[in-house]
Amino acid sequence: MKNNPQFSYWEKSLMPSECDVCIVGGGFTGAWTAHYLSQMTPGLKIVILENQIVSRGASTRNAGFLCYGSPSEVLEDIENMGTEKNRELLLMRYAGLQQIKNTVPASAAQISWDGGSEIFTPDNPMLYERVMDQLQEINRVIESTTGQSPYTPLPNDQLPGGGKNGSKGIAIRGEGQVQPAKLLTYINNLNTSRGVSLCEGTAVSSIHKEGDHCAINTNRSLRIKSRKVLIATNGFYNRLYPASQEVIPARNTVLLLKTPENFTLKGNYHAERGYIYFRSVDGMLLIGGGRHWMAEEENGDELRVNEELKSRLTQWAKENLFNRDTKLDEVMSWSGIIGTGSEKYPLLEWKDENVLAAVRLSGMGVALSPVIARKAAAMLLNNK
Ligand SMILES: Cc1cc2nc3c(=O)[nH]c(=O)nc-3n(C[C@H](O)[C@H](O)[C@H](O)COP(=O)(O)OP(=O)(O)OC[C@H]3O[C@@H](n4cnc5c(N)ncnc54)[C@H](O)[C@@H]3O)c2cc1C
Numbered sequence: 001m002k003n004n005p006q007f008s009y010w011e012k013s014l015m016p017s018e019c020d021v022c023i024v025g026g027g028f029t030g031a032w033t034a035h036y037l038s039q040m041t042p043g044l045k046i047v048i049l050e051n052q053i054v055s056r057g058a059s060t061r062n063a064g065f066l067c068y069g070s071p072s073e074v075l076e077d078i079e080n081m082g083t084e085k086n087r088e089l090l091l092m093r094y095a096g097l098q099q100i101k102n103t104v105p106a107s108a109a110q111i112s113w114d115g116g117s118e119i120f121t122p123d124n125p126m127l128y129e130r131v132m133d134q135l136q137e138i139n140r141v142i143e144s145t146t147g148q149s150p151y152t153p154l155p156n157d158q159l160p161g162g163g164k165n166g167s168k169g170i171a172i173r174g175e176g177q178v179q180p181a182k183l184l185t186y187i188n189n190l191n192t193s194r195g196v197s198l199c200e201g202t203a204v205s206s207i208h209k210e211g212d213h214c215a216i217n218t219n220r221s222l223r224i225k226s227r228k229v230l231i232a233t234n235g236f237y238n239r240l241y242p243a244s245q246e247v248i249p250a251r252n253t254v255l256l257l258k259t260p261e262n263f264t265l266k267g268n269y270h271a272e273r274g275y276i277y278f279r280s281v282d283g284m285l286l287i288g289g290g291r292h293w294m295a296e297e298e299n300g301d302e303l304r305v306n307e308e309l310k311s312r313l314t315q316w317a318k319e320n321l322f323n324r325d326t327k328l329d330e331v332m333s334w335s336g337i338i339g340t341g342s343e344k345y346p347l348l349e350w351k352d353e354n355v356l357a358a359v360r361l362s363g364m365g366v367a368l369s370p371v372i373a374r375k376a377a378a379m380l381l382n383n384k
Pocket residue numbers: 024025026027028029030049050051052055056057058059060061062063064065066067202203204205232233234235236239240252253254288335336337338359361362363364365366367368369
């Protein structure tokens with residue numbers, strides 16, 4: 001390209017033009033895959049191409065829960081996918097948390113392992129009864145998978161708000177909290193120290209086969225030739241593969257609220273089969289989810305915030321954690337895009353002999369991504 005207004009000759013010399021593995025998408029899945037590839041094969045030339053700068057689709061925009069499922073979520077998963085498949089999913093989520101624990105120092109990403117709880121509100125007493133009926137069996141499934149029995153009923157005085165509105169709770173062992181953007185930065189720094197190139201602000205527009213290589217075209221005048229390609233675009237998968245039915249992008253909203261007094265609840269809190277989640281962050285209440293209230297409207301991959309969803313989440317917090325007339329002021333709100341599908345299970349499969357896809361991590365990817373990434377790295381290196 002002789003006439004190139006985007007880059008100078010000097011800048012162009014810093015850009016990668018060839019590599020062994022090109023990773024499309026720089027969220028947790030892409031970053032962890034680069035981590036395992038560079039660990040398994042030092043010297044491998046790896047390039048990550050990421051559309052956004054600093055921000056990511058979901059990895060830097062979630063609630064920072066290190067979790068493997070609340071009791072009602074796991075019960076629903078067992079009902080939908082059967083015990084065996086759910087056991088595999090639980091094992092991956094649990095193993096992912098151990099991989100994070102073993103790789104990332106807690107101080108690098110504000111990690112704490114304060115556990116979690118599921119809250120059952122009085123408007124759906126049946127859900128609590130169904131879960132309590134099955135609690136022993138769910139504990140048995142998880143214990144046979146992970147070696148620990150995680151769920152125990154929570155005494156009322158340990159519920160947020162003291163359970164005065166008739167809420168019930170179940171404590172969850174082994175969950176943690178993280179600052180997700182710092183977690184990603186830590187993995188990226190490890191990768192950079194091993195020679196991985198991260199090109200932000202670079203969207204892949206097409207991938208073509210050229211002999212035994214792939215030619216990757218981007219929105220900038222950057223074209224890369226790579227032996228293998230990993231598609232780690234999760235909820236944005238359809239942008240590169242519009243004919244695909246395998247991933248449905250869905251928005252997840254998060255709200256940060258200032259409470260009348262410093263909000264210092266420890267641990268993660270889940271409600272309504274995992275569709276509502278909250279925790280404290282820097283003395284504020286972080287609450288997110290509510291997608292089950294308006295699933296159709298919240299399908300899509302545009303990063304916008306639904307005003308009605310925000311007001312319903314705020315109302316939920318008032319009714320179940322404070323009082324109806326408590327003043328909760330919005331500090332910030334945002335959304336992230338998750339990749340869901342007809343199956344709540346990640347998709348890891350070859351598109352062709354050079355291109356592997358690792359997508360559809362749903363609302364579980366903080367925990368799942370290290371495991372999917374390790375498998376993807378082995379597949380890319382072993383060609384199977
Ligand atoms: C609000 C919210 C709460 C969540 N809560 C939890 C939780 O409690 N526990 C849990 O485990 N998980 C949770 N998740 C899910 C978790 O955050 C995701 O599953 C995980 O971050 C997915 O990582 P990823 O790398 O696969 O996708 P992403 O982080 O979305 O990364 C994919 C990247 O690909 C880039 N991209 C897309 N197209 C292109 C292209 N053509 N060229 C270059 N780059 C491209 C995008 O910009 C994006 O940054 C939550 C998610 C959200 C949004």
